[in-house]
Amino acid sequence: MSSRQPLPTVTPFFADKQERLSEILARYPEYGRRSALMPLLWEVQRAERHVSEARVEEIAEILGLHATEVKGVMSFYGTYHEHPVGRYHLQVCRTLSCSLAGADTLADFLEDELDLVNGETDPEGRFSLQYVECLGSCGTAPVLQVNDTYFERVSRSRCRALLDAMRRDTLPEPTLERGGDNEPNAPDQEGGAA
Amino acid sequence: MSDTASSAPKPITSRFDPRFEPTLYAHVGVPGSHTLSYYRSHGGYEAASKALGLEPKAVVDEVKASGLRGRGGAGFPTGVKWSFMPPVDGRQRFIVCNADESEPGSFKDRYLLEDDPHQLIEGMLIAGWAIQATIGVVYVRGEYYHAYGRLAAAIDEARAAGILGRGVLGSEFDFDLILHRGAGAYICGEETALMNSFEGLRANPRLKPPFPAQAGVYGLPSTINNVESFCAAVHIVARGAAWHAAMGTDDSKGMKLYQVSGPVARPGVYEVPMGATFRELIMELAGGPSEPAKAIIPGGSSTPLLPWSDATLDLPMDYGTMAKHRSMLGTGGVIVIPERKCIVDAYYNVVRFYAHESCGKCTPCREGSATWLPKMYQKLLAGQGTHEDLALMEDMVKHMRGTAFCPLADACAMPVQASFEHFRHEYEHLVDQGESLYPRRREWAA
Numbered sequence: 185m186s187s188r189q190p191l192p193t194v195t196p197f198f199a200d201k202q203e204r205l206s207e208i209l210a211r212y213p214e215y216g217r218r219s220a221l222m223p224l225l226w227e228v229q230r231a232e233r234h235v236s237e238a239r240v241e242e243i244a245e246i247l248g249l250h251a252t253e254v255k256g257v258m259s260f261y262g263t264y265h266e267h268p269v270g271r272y273h274l275q276v277c278r279t280l281s282c283s284l285a286g287a288d289t290l291a292d293f294l295e296d297e298l299d300l301v302n303g304e305t306d307p308e309g310r311f312s313l314q315y316v317e318c319l320g321s322c323g324t325a326p327v328l329q330v331n332d333t334y335f336e337r338v339s340r341s342r343c344r345a346l347l348d349a350m351r352r353d354t355l356p357e358p359t360l361e362r363g364g365d366n367e368p369n370a371p372d373q374e375g376g377a378a
Numbered sequence: 379m380s381d382t383a384s385s386a387p388k389p390i391t392s393r394f395d396p397r398f399e400p401t402l403y404a405h406v407g408v409p410g411s412h413t414l415s416y417y418r419s420h421g422g423y424e425a426a427s428k429a430l431g432l433e434p435k436a437v438v439d440e441v442k443a444s445g446l447r448g449r450g451g452a453g454f455p456t457g458v459k460w461s462f463m464p465p466v467d468g469r470q471r472f473i474v475c476n477a478d479e480s481e482p483g484s485f486k487d488r489y490l491l492e493d494d495p496h497q498l499i500e501g502m503l504i505a506g507w508a509i510q511a512t513i514g515v516v517y518v519r520g521e522y523y524h525a526y527g528r529l530a531a532a533i534d535e536a537r538a539a540g541i542l543g544r545g546v547l548g549s550e551f552d553f554d555l556i557l558h559r560g561a562g563a564y565i566c567g568e569e570t571a572l573m574n575s576f577e578g579l580r581a582n583p584r585l586k587p588p589f590p591a592q593a594g595v596y597g598l599p600s601t602i603n604n605v606e607s608f609c610a611a612v613h614i615v616a617r618g619a620a621w622h623a624a625m626g627t628d629d630s631k632g633m634k635l636y637q638v639s640g641p642v643a644r645p646g647v648y649e650v651p652m653g654a655t656f657r658e659l660i661m662e663l664a665g666g667p668s669e670p671a672k673a674i675i676p677g678g679s680s681t682p683l684l685p686w687s688d689a690t691l692d693l694p695m696d697y698g699t700m701a702k703h704r705s706m707l708g709t710g711g712v713i714v715i716p717e718r719k720c721i722v723d724a725y726y727n728v729v730r731f732y733a734h735e736s737c738g739k740c741t742p743c744r745e746g747s748a749t750w751l752p753k754m755y756q757k758l759l760a761g762q763g764t765h766e767d768l769a770l771m772e773d774m775v776k777h778m779r780g781t782a783f784c785p786l787a788d789a790c791a792m793p794v795q796a797s798f799e800h801f802r803h804e805y806e807h808l809v810d811q812g813e814s815l816y817p818r819r820r821e822w823a824a
């Protein structure tokens with residue numbers, strides 16, 4: 185203990201969340217303890233919008249792994265962040281079906297409006313912009329994922345309305361879009377509540 | 379089979395056949411359809427009870443006889459796959475659901491997960507019984523957060539109702555599910571990469587053999603299927619193999635969730651019997667293209683495109699026909715490419731996807747998909763390509779076929795080959811003129 189130089193200011197993330205930690209570990213069989221790695225990364229990231237080195241070490245210790253093993257897994261995936269993303273993490277799909285529906289123009293629009301390029305976060309920590317690949321929403325393209333929520337059929341006016349709402353910190357609930365066999369109701373304009 | 383065909387009723391190959399009714403997708407979009415009470419009031423878990431009253435082998439045989447082929451892309455016969463499991467020997471066995479849906483143009487599984495999670499749970503319970511696996515794993519792609527929440531709630535409901543856990547549905551059989559969330563990597567859809575990912579490892583594919591039935595999750599006997607395959611199994615058990623086999627063509631039975639995206643009047647998911655034509659799907663159900671079209675991608679971006687023509691529109695969308703036309707049914711994710719989209723630009727987009735998703739493990743994919751192909755496209759689109767570059771690209775994709783560790787490199791190379799085959803003139807125009815035949819469009823709905 186004393187020979188190590190732990191980061192003294194950092195309280196372990198799971199220090200006051202033992203119950204939650206046990207619940208996650210208990211999902212997997214004893215011999216498959218390592219399966220909890222991704223859920224633990226998610227748990228931290230959800231609360232802190234990134235997974236810091238200290239958290240990586242904490243998770244490694246919980247699972248009896250080396251920090252490099254945890255880091256190796258974390259870095260494999262596109263959605264774990266080493267640095268904090270903004271409170272509104274805007275993820276724009278630019279894959280083929282979305283591109284055909286104007287996603288490249290949508291991406292340019294967001295760059296201009298937010299004065300950010302792909303991968304950046306603004307100085308206030310409000311917005312991050314990231315280009316992503318197909319989100320499985322090709323029939324309701326183009327799609328903008330804000331944190332964990334999909335906003336679909338994002339037209340220029342809808343996009344503007346969403347940005348305004350986020351600037352006021354009043355992100356609306358998304359409308360569940362279905363398309364195809366389930367197309368009774370047309371999308372509304374505000375990108376918002378049904 | 380064929381000599382009795384004259385007297386047997388004609389197979390159902392059209393949505394407009396009065397004998398057809400939607401099953402898989404019947405409840406998607408209905409408010410409240412994700413709840414147990416809704417599911418039960420529509421006959422939910424009756425098929426599972428029925429299956430639990432049969433010998434496991436009888437369930438496998440029923441699924442074999444139904445002609446169901448895996449809906450995850452490769453079309454492997456589901457019942458046959460289930461029969462590959464080794465004899466029960468006391469080791470833990472797993473049934474795994476691939477809900478990583480990430481092939482561009484595919485979005486059917488998401489709606490099933492969000493609006494009908496109990497249908498999947500029931501399908502996995504049936505499959506678990508059939509292969510005698512007491513643990514099921516559902517691997518959901520990280521972006522499907524809403525689906526994850528719906529599924530988690532459905533699993534809780536099912537546990538509380540005795541549908542999961544010890545002695546499910548009043549039987550002697552124990553069965554429970556582990557819900558696991560991915561984190562944004564297409565390669566996790568490859569079944570062995572998925573298993574590595576589930577185990578908390580980097581998601582590199584594993585060498586096959588051994589196949590999952592021999593050494594799957596944690597090295598234990600496992601069977602993996604797509605979301606739609608499990609859901610189809612529910613209806614096969616409920617209505618019988620013959621009901622399922624009455625739909626479709628010789629090599630493709632049952633119903634299928636096709637997806638349409640691109641510029642059509644009504645994009646989305648449509649449940650149609652196998653063997654329905656592109657015309658029925660695109661022109662009649664999806665309302666036809668909203669602008670002149672020049673190509674159809676039949677089953678997700680990795681499947682080779684077919685030129686837009688009357689002949690193509692009349693092709694039945696089944697495994698054999700697509701293979702005969704050197705394409706694939708894939709996930710059934712149809713993408714319509716409009717006339718005014720530059721094919722080189724469109725395929726740069728496709729290649730960029732596979733480049734981004736290559737895991738970097740093996741050389742043909744790392745150098746081909748991830749490095750040189752996208753660079754060549756960038757050079758072409760910058761107006762600096764030569765005819766030698768075109769020849770080099772064609773040569774390169776040839777060498778990416780069948781040489782990589784997993785099929786991701788093929789998924790990248792195949793569609794590029796087809797784009798050269800059918801639209802070489804657009805590549806040549808770009809080389810000769812230094813600009814695209816169809817300039818980049820900046821259109822976006824107001």
Ligand SMILES: Cc1cc2nc3c(=O)[nH]c(=O)nc-3n(C[C@H](O)[C@H](O)[C@H](O)COP(=O)(O)O)c2cc1C
Pocket residue numbers: 447448449450451452453454456476477478479480481564565566567568569570602603604605607784785786789
């Ligand atoms: C690169 C790659 C990505 C894949 N992605 C998926 C996927 O997202 N969903 C899926 O069900 N199958 C996917 N597959 C196919 C799976 O490996 C596997 O064959 C399938 O899940 C088996 O289920 P089925 O027999 O029910 O189709 C992918 C295969 C490869 C090579």
Ligand code: FES
Pocket residue numbers: 277278279280281282283317318319320321322325327482483484
């Ligand atoms: S292409 Fe954007 S969601 Fe599929």
